[in-house]
Amino acid sequence: MELGDHFFRRESGRLVAALTHLFGVHNLALAEDVVQDAFCRALEVWPFRGVPENPSAWLMTTAKRRAIDVLRRERTARTFAPEYGRLLESEWTMVPLVDAHFGAAIGDDLLRLMFSCCHPRLSEEAQVALVLHVLCGFSVHEVAAAFLASPAATQKRIVRAKKVLAGSRRLFDLADEDFIARLSAVHRAVYLLFNEGYHGASTESAIRVELCQEALHLAAVLVEHPLTSTPATLALAALMCFHSARLPARVDGSGHLTSLFDQDRSQWDRHLITEGMQLLDRSATGLNVTEYHIEAAIASLHTCARSMEETEWARIVNLYDTLMVLRPSPVVALNRAIAIAQYEGAERGLDAIDAIEDRGRLTTYPFYFAALGDMELRRERRDAARFHFRTALALARSPAERMFLERRIAACDADERVCLARQNGE
Secondary structure, three states, rough: OOHHHHHHHHHHHHHHHHHHHHOOOOHHHEEEEEHHHHHHOOOHHHHHHHOOOOOOHHHHHHHHHHHHHHHHHOOOOOHHHHHHHHHHHOOOOOOOOHHHHHHHOOOHHHHHHHHOOOOOOOOOOHHHHHHHHHOOOOHHHHHHHOOOOOHHHHHHHHHHHHHHHOOOOOOOOOHHHHHHHHHHHHHHHHHHHHHHHHOOOOOOOOOOHHHHHHHHHHHHHHHHHOOOOOOOHHHHHHHOOOOOOOOOOOOOOOOOOOOHHHOHHHHHHHHHHHHHHHHHHHOOOOOOOOHHHHHHHHHHHHHOOOOOOOOHHHHHHEEEEEHHHHHHHHHHHHHHHHHHHHHHHHHHHHHHOOEEEEEHHHOHHHHHHHHHEEEEHHOHHHHHHHHOOOOOOOOOOOOHHHHHHHHHHHHHHHHHHHHHHHHHOO
8 A cells, every 4th residue: 555645644634633632722733743753653664564454543543642652741641641541542443533513513524623723713814824734734835825925924824823723622612603604714725725736836746636636525525514515615616626627638648737728628527517517506596606606607617618719708807807806816816817818819918917916926926927928929029928938937836837837938939930930931
C-alpha cells in the first residue's frame, strides 16, 4: 500500500479533530503537534517495517501516546492519567469524535469540526483560514494565497483564531441554529479547498485531483443532510461538479496544462455535467441568490457550449457583473475582464483590467500577467505580450505552470515569425 501526500493531508484534519475532542479544545496546539510527530514517526518506521494494516489507527494510537507523554511531563494530566490509560486499551480503534446529538447532525468527522471551528467571535475570514490550516492541512503560504494576503498577516490571523478557539468551552456542543449560522463559513472553506486543488498555489502540481475529490465529498455530505441542504449548498455542489467535469482535459497527454480555450471538450465528464445541471436546477428555490449560484451558472455556460465560439459570452459578462455586486474581488474582476475580451475584443478587456480596484493584490498571481499577455498577443503587440508572459513565468508556482507559460512565450515567437514571413512574401 503506497501512501502519498493526500493521505497525510486528509488524515491530519481527522486526527486533529478526534484528539481535540479527546483532550479538550484548550489542547488544540498539542493535538496539532502530536499529529505531526506521529507522521514523522510513520515516515521513519513504515519504510522498514511496512505500512500497518490500519494506518489511520496506527497514527491515532501513536499520536494519543505522544499526547499523554507530553501532558504527564507537564504535570497537567495527573488526575486524568487513569482515564487516558483506558483510552489506549483499544489502540487500533479510532476514538468517537462527538456525542450522539452532534453526530446525528453531521455525519462526517471533518465537517463536524469545521462547524465547531467557525466560532462566532471570529470573522468569517478567520474562521475559514483556521479550518483550512488546521483541518485541511493547508500551509500558511497556501492559506495566504487563497485570500491574496501576505503569509505574515495570515499567520497572525490563524494564531489569534486559535486563541479564541482555545477559550471556548462549548466547541462541540452545537445546536441546530449554530449549524445554520455557521454554514456560510463552511461553504467558503469547502470552496477554497476545491479551488486549491483546481488551480492553487502548490509548488509541486498545478492540479491536485485529490483535493477536488475531498471537497466534492464534503459538499455531498452537506447536500444529503436536511439541515445543510440549502440552495447555496446545492449551488456550490453544482459548481464543483462543472469544474470537476473539465479536470480530465486540464492536462494533455504530454502533461502540459491546458487552458479552457484549448481543451478537448470530448474529454469532459458528461455524467458530472448532468449532475451539475440537476443540482443547479434544485438550487433555484428561495429568495436569495448567492455567489455560488452565479459561479455555477457561469460554469454551466462554459460546459454546455460546444466550442469557444459558441459560448454565450454576453450572458457570462452579465453574470460576472452580478458576481461583482455579491462578492467583489480582484480575481472575479480579472475573470470578468477576460470574458469582456472574448465578447468585445482585447482592447476592451485591457480597459477592464485597468479599472480593477486593488489590482495590486494580483501582482503575485501568475495568471493575471498571463491574461495581460494573451490580450496583448491578440492585439499583435508581441513585445508587450512576451514581457507579460515572462513576468508570469517568474511567478509560476509549479512545473506545469512554468511549461504552460513557456509555451505562451513560444507562441509569441511563432506568431512573430509568421508575421515576418508574410511581410517578406514567403
